[in-house]
Structures are given as structure tokens and as C-alpha cells.
Amino acid sequence: MQVITGIILIMVGGWAGYRAIEGDIFPTYIASFTLVVFPLMEGIFPVSDAVEKIPAYQESLERIDHITKHVPSEVENGKKLKAEKPTIHLEKVSYRYPQAQEDALKRLTLNIQPGEKIALLGRSGSGKSTFLQLLFGSLTPTEGSLLIGANPPGDYGEGIHELVSVLNQKPYLFATTVENNIRLGKKDATRDEINEVIRKVRLDQYIHSLPDGLETQMQEAGQRFSGGERQRVALARILLKNTPIVILDEPTVGLDPETERSLLETIFDTLKDKTVILITHHLIGLENMDRIIFLDRGEITMEGTHTDLMENEPRYRSLYLMDRAYLS
Numbered sequence: 001m002q003v004i005t006g007i008i009l010i011m012v013g014g015w016a017g018y019r020a021i022e023g024d025i026f027p028t029y030i031a032s033f034t035l036v037v038f039p040l041m042e043g044i045f046p047v048s049d050a051v052e053k054i055p056a057y058q059e060s061l062e063r064i065d066h067i068t069k070h071v072p073s074e075v076e077n078g079k080k081l082k083a084e085k086p087t088i089h090l091e092k093v094s095y096r097y098p099q100a101q102e103d104a105l106k107r108l109t110l111n112i113q114p115g116e117k118i119a120l121l122g123r124s125g126s127g128k129s130t131f132l133q134l135l136f137g138s139l140t141p142t143e144g145s146l147l148i149g150a151n152p153p154g155d156y157g158e159g160i161h162e163l164v165s166v167l168n169q170k171p172y173l174f175a176t177t178v179e180n181n182i183r184l185g186k187k188d189a190t191r192d193e194i195n196e197v198i199r200k201v202r203l204d205q206y207i208h209s210l211p212d213g214l215e216t217q218m219q220e221a222g223q224r225f226s227g228g229e230r231q232r233v234a235l236a237r238i239l240l241k242n243t244p245i246v247i248l249d250e251p252t253v254g255l256d257p258e259t260e261r262s263l264l265e266t267i268f269d270t271l272k273d274k275t276v277i278l279i280t281h282h283l284i285g286l287e288n289m290d291r292i293i294f295l296d297r298g299e300i301t302m303e304g305t306h307t308d309l310m311e312n313e314p315r316y317r318s319l320y321l322m323d324r325a326y327l328s
Helices: 002-021 027-070 128-135 153-162 178-183 191-200 204-209 218-224 227-241 257-270 306-312 314-327
Strands: 088-095 105-112 117-121 143-148 164-168 245-249 275-279 291-296 299-304
Touching (some): 105 143, 105 299, 128 143, 128 245, 153 164, 164 227, 178 227, 191 227, 191 257
Parallel strands (some): 117 275, 117 291, 245 275
Antiparallel strands (some): 088 105, 088 143, 291 299
């Protein structure tokens, strides 16, 4: 469209110049025309680009609309629901996305007790992401029930974030100080509380060695902090928020083996009193989990402790040994 508009402008300019030479149009009219048209074109060009991109974003818009329809706008009766040490209970939960040919999750039954450590493994498309969205109330089961404590996740409204925190592979750190990034977990946190959580995640010596300490700006720290250190900043934020349930969504992706082991050791140490759900492709560190669950096509195909699976599941044993060889 920009090319066509440019050709039209050249043709109009040529015609106007010819008419000006003939004396039919004053040259000042041409200048006026140019001053009016070009600002208009600057406003029209972005619109045409945006229109061309609408189909690419149509699927995302449909998903947002679907989530909006299923998430309650207000907590029932206006009460803020609480659950200090909630059990997570799934009873024959199935979920099928609109226009999908089969369920993403199929009659999943699972109980996770307060303080239990669960590892959830599976290939892409196995149902892990669907499980997380159901847990946050972004989706509602097509069949069956999912309860956190005594209530479905959607009933908590925005209060679900007081129950569940997430540490993913690329936590967002804002362009403000290190302290403010950590304080997002608890707005009224004291400096002593912040110093305590950075000590727990083993960042205190490094942060206090910086010229501005906790006042260091993250756009500067983003360049000098490693991937593992950025994960520790995000983990400190979660510790400050102090939710009873913590989801670790591929938290060590992209880290070198030594950093991965160190970060996992810190995570298991600092979250020992929390309910932890670890989503991962790596099998390193699973010795620390109470249960390991394999999902395949929305169904549980393997479940047990690390020791049980090593003894009784050749597939798990093979994957574990292969992972150790790769990371060693």
C-alpha cells in the first residue's frame, strides 16, 4: 500500500508541477498540498500495517476472549477466600480446547498434599501447560472437578496469586532497583526482610558487593547478572510473597549444568516447607521430589518416587542415566 501511495503522490506532484508551469496553479498551492498530505500519510501507513497483522493475532485474541469468559470477575459474595495450607485435588478432570478433536487432559485424578514436592514431566503437548492454566483458574475443567483447598481456583479471583507463585524460565525483572524488583513480592517489606530473602537465595554477598547494593538499577544489573542470578532474584521475590504453593516452570532452562545444580539445591532448600510443582524436561534433581509424574497425551503414564521408578521403570531409568551423561 505504501508503494501505491508513493506512486500516486509522484503522479499528483508531476501533474501539479506541470499545471504550475502553465500558470493554472500557484506554486504555493503545491507546497500547501505537500504539507497537508505527508503528515496524513504518516498516520495512515501504521494503520495499514496493523490491518495486515490482524490475522496473525486472531488466535491469540480468541484465547484471551475465551479466558475472559471463564474467569469470574468477582469473588463469590464479595468475600476474599483463604487457604493457608491447601490440598490440591483433581477428580477425573478433563479439558478440551475449542475446535480440538480430543481432550488435552483426560480424566486426571490427582491429590497433592500440603508441603508435597511433585515433578511433572512430559513431552510438548502432553498436557502440562493445560494443567497449569487449570490450576490458576484461567481454564475451567470440561469435566470433573479441581479444588485448591475447598474451592475451585476460579473462585479465588485475583486472590489465587496469594496462594500460588510461579518461577518460570524467564522471570520478568522490571527496569527499577534490585530492591524494588524483590519488593514486588510484598510491597510493605522491610529492608531486613529483603536482606533475609537474598541471604536465603545466596545472593547477599554479590548484591552487597555492588557499588549501589540493593539500589542497583536492573537495566545495569541485567547486563552483569547471570541467568542463574536473575533466577535467584525472582526466587527471592517468591520467598517474600510467601505463597503456600510454588510452581517451578522449567526454571533451569538455558543454564549450564553447574549453575543448574546450584540453583536447584537453593530452590529445594528455601522451599522445603512449600507445596512445590516442578515442570521440567531434565531429570536431574528429581531425587528430591516426593513423587514424579509423567504425562503423555493428557494421561498419567508413570508415577512414583525416584527410587521406585529407577527400580521398576526401564524407560525412566534410561532417561535419567542419559540426562546425567548429557549434563556431566
